[in-house]
Amino acid sequence: MADLERHKNILELLKNEEYANIDYLCKKLYVSKSTIRRDLVDMEKKGLIVRYHGGVTLSNASNKDNSYKVRQEEHKAAKELLAEETIKFVYDNISIFVDSSTTVLALVPLLNRFKNLVIITNGLQTALELSEYQFIDTKVLGGDLLPGSTSMIGSRTTDEINNYNVDLCIMSCKGLNERGIYEASDFQAQVKNKMIRNSKKVILVCDSSKFDRSLLYKSADYVAIDTIITNAEPSATIKKQLNASYINFINIKNEKKR
Numbered sequence: 001m002a003d004l005e006r007h008k009n010i011l012e013l014l015k016n017e018e019y020a021n022i023d024y025l026c027k028k029l030y031v032s033k034s035t036i037r038r039d040l041v042d043m044e045k046k047g048l049i050v051r052y053h054g055g056v057t058l059s060n061a062s063n064k065d066n067s068y069k070v071r072q073e074e075h076k077a078a079k080e081l082l083a084e085e086t087i088k089f090v091y092d093n094i095s096i097f098v099d100s101s102t103t104v105l106a107l108v109p110l111l112n113r114f115k116n117l118v119i120i121t122n123g124l125q126t127a128l129e130l131s132e133y134q135f136i137d138t139k140v141l142g143g144d145l146l147p148g149s150t151s152m153i154g155s156r157t158t159d160e161i162n163n164y165n166v167d168l169c170i171m172s173c174k175g176l177n178e179r180g181i182y183e184a185s186d187f188q189a190q191v192k193n194k195m196i197r198n199s200k201k202v203i204l205v206c207d208s209s210k211f212d213r214s215l216l217y218k219s220a221d222y223v224a225i226d227t228i229i230t231n232a233e234p235s236a237t238i239k240k241q242l243n244a245s246y247i248n249f250i251n252i253k254n255e256k257k258r
Contacts (some may be wrong), residue, residue: 003042005028006031007039007042007043007048009029010029010040010043011043011048011049011058013025014049014057014058015058015161019057020055020056020057021055022036022055022056025056026105029167039051040056050252059222068073071188072254078208078231079106079207081227081228081231082106082205082207082252083106083107083109084252085202085250086107086170086205087110087111089108089201090111090114090117091114092114092115092116093115093117094168095117095163095168096117096166096168096170097121097164097166097169097171097198097199098119098121098123098126098169098171099123099170099191099195100121100122100123100124100149100150101123101172101173102172103206103207104170104172105123105129106129107170107205108129109129110131112136114135115135116137117135117136118136118137119162120141120166121138121139121140122141122143122151122152122153122157122191123151123200124140125150137258140152141161141191143146143160146185151188151191152191153185153187153190153231154187156220158190158194161194161198162198164198165198166195166199166200167200168199168200168201168203169196169198169201169202170205171191171192171196171202171203171205172210172213173204173206173210174188175210175212175213176204176206176210176211177211177212177237177238178226178237178238178241180219180220180222181204181219181220181225182213182217183217183219184216185217186216189218192219192220201229201239202220202224203225203227203228203229204225204228204229205229207230207231208230208232208234211235212234212235212238215239220257222241222242222244222247223245225245225247225252226248227248227249228242228249229250229252230251230252231251231253232251233251
């Protein structure tokens with residue numbers, strides 16, 4: 001494989017994975033570590049990528065969220081099916097943290113069947129849609145608006161989260177692997193970590209496109225999660241960690257077969 005072709009393939013992989021280590025690139029491209037390292041040095045000189053210890057990202061802010069409107073349309077059918085399973089954990093008279101993800105946003109149309117919910121969110125779009133429901137008390141976390149999204153982030157956001165002791169946290173993520181759960185930005189990771197710490201029970205909702213994605217910012221270890229709801233079986237390495245952490249793992253495809 002010629003150098004330019006490899007460089008193109010590396011860029012394509014990083015568009016999908018956002019962050020990758022050298023071992024991953026070697027495996028995908030069937031080349032040696034020395035070849036990959038040489039490629040990465042050349043690509044960094046050209047301003048195409050940014051190298052970190054043991055890994056690499058795109059230089060054009062690859063660790064930032066994609067446009068909110070784009071993300072809202074991605075895997076839309078899967079998100080709606082995941083929401084139908086997640087709603088089974090919601091009942092009247094409880095408080096809930098919900099993050100600003102489009103995955104959790106798909107849950108909002110199903111919440112109007114409940115009464116006396118208190119929902120705290122850092123998502124402006126989520127709050128706007130919740131405002132339609134008479135029996136939901138919606139609280140919006142303050143902070144700084146993350147460009148290209150509807151997410152409130154920053155120290156004010158995390159400080160406000162500390163004011164709550166919540167029954168349930170429903171959140172998504174940008175990626176997960178055998179080491180834990182990850183976000184595309186440090187700010188989002190901090191917000192979700194605080195939500196987890198101030199909740200009695202935590203549900204992670206994600207479609208299979210998030211499996212085995214290596215990003216820069218960890219939001220949580222598996223031991224912090226009670227239930228994961230998804231639409232496929234994860235890799236053996238992830239499943240091993242889930243079992244070790246005694247997580248209630250729900251694959252909606254298996255549920256529908258019953």
